[in-house]
């Protein structure tokens with residue numbers, strides 16, 4: 001079955017009636033104990049999250065961040081396998097208590113380039129080269145401490161099965177999880193859980209955009225730009241010609257397509273004809289097949305640009321991820337446990353910080369919204385960005401949530417988000433996410449019928465003859481993509 005058919009099927013099944021709501025099988029005393037464990041760990045959750053915020057390490061270079069999470073998990077009694085799927089900073093932490101369900105929790109921890117920012121309500125660089133503008137310092141920490149809380153609950157109640165924490169690097173463009181899926185690391189997992197820092201509390205599940213990314217490198221001939229221009233062939237001319245053609249192409253691709261680029265090397269001095277230039281592209285669409293089609297056309301633009309400018313080019317693919325597969329059965333479980341976990345309340349100081357941040361934003365939604373939980377919705381509009389969680393979601397029933405760790409009205413990947421992710425408001429949202437993840441995992445361990453229903457829903461949505469074909473191809477992870 002091709003991707004178009006699969007997507008059509010997913011859309012057709014969007015009205016799939018989710019399985020009947022299962023009773024929350026976890027006794028009240030056990031739920032309360034899990035919440036209490038997380039609250040007891042809140043201080044440590046804060047210190048780990050803020051330490052990773054300070055490391056602010058880029059994709060596949062998260063040595064300290066990965067080591068800190070591994071150390072927290074090891075100290076809590078997990079067995080660690082580090083350096084999985086050809087990625088030195090990836091790891092799997094496991095606690096197994098006999099045979100039973102295998103629940104995986106995903107933990108990200110990479111930062112974004114160029115987003116260094118102080119914990120300040122005004123734009124203020126720390127002089128570093130990276131910052132946690134997507135809040136992955138919070139992401140990795142909540143997931144790890146949820147696994148730790150689940151382990152304690154399993155021991156206290158002799159629950160059979162395995163809780164597994166996946167330390168997943170390089171989400172921002174590195175597609176690390178796609179390589180992990182390709183290499184079989186999720187083959188025996190029954191359900192995968194994740195979350196994401198956000199500006200509201202919400203267990204909605206929705207599709208995302210598939211994405212293929214890569215770098216086009218052009219090689220020309222250098223010469224004195226004024227003394228001997230006729231002997232030069234400019235690699236920057238090739239990049240500009242390619243970009244021009246791709247920008248014209250925007251009119252002739254499906255309107256839901258997204259194409260973005262940055263020129264990562266455009267030469268060094270105006271008086272030297274650049275013999276090297278590089279441009280880094282993303283192509284996105286809800287349908288992975290459309291992405292592959294457009295990427296081929298972008299490559300043709302590169303070829304034409306090289307031909308016309310007397311240069312040559314090469315293409316290095318960096319990432320490739322699917323569109324997200326939502327699961328309604330699991331959404332109900334996550335939503336119920338988020339509601340059990342409570343909401344957020346900010347101190348007057350936290351509100352003042354958020355109010356100052358909002359002065360820099362185009363919109364100022366009420367801060368009181370962080371004390372609410374939005375209704376959970378299953379959506380198939382393919383909005384927003386892309387994530388390598390998607391690849392997991394096509395092979396294992398997967399569910400996530402977001403909690404309010406950022407100031408309402410902030411944009412993703414912004415300095416405002418870096419500031420909030422290093423602040424106590426970020427930590428509070430992280431503790432809330434830890435509770436919801438731990439409770440959801442625990443409920444799934446004792447509710448095999450929910451796992452069966454979630455798996456059946458995944459199989460229906462993706463189609464009977466679905467075979468996972470990684471968009472990252474056959475090669476190794478591009479460990480140097482941020483260098």
Ligand SMILES: [Zn+2]
Pocket residue numbers: 133134172413
């Ligand atoms: Zn991001």
Ligand SMILES: [Zn+2]
Pocket residue numbers: 134135136171196
């Ligand atoms: Zn993110």
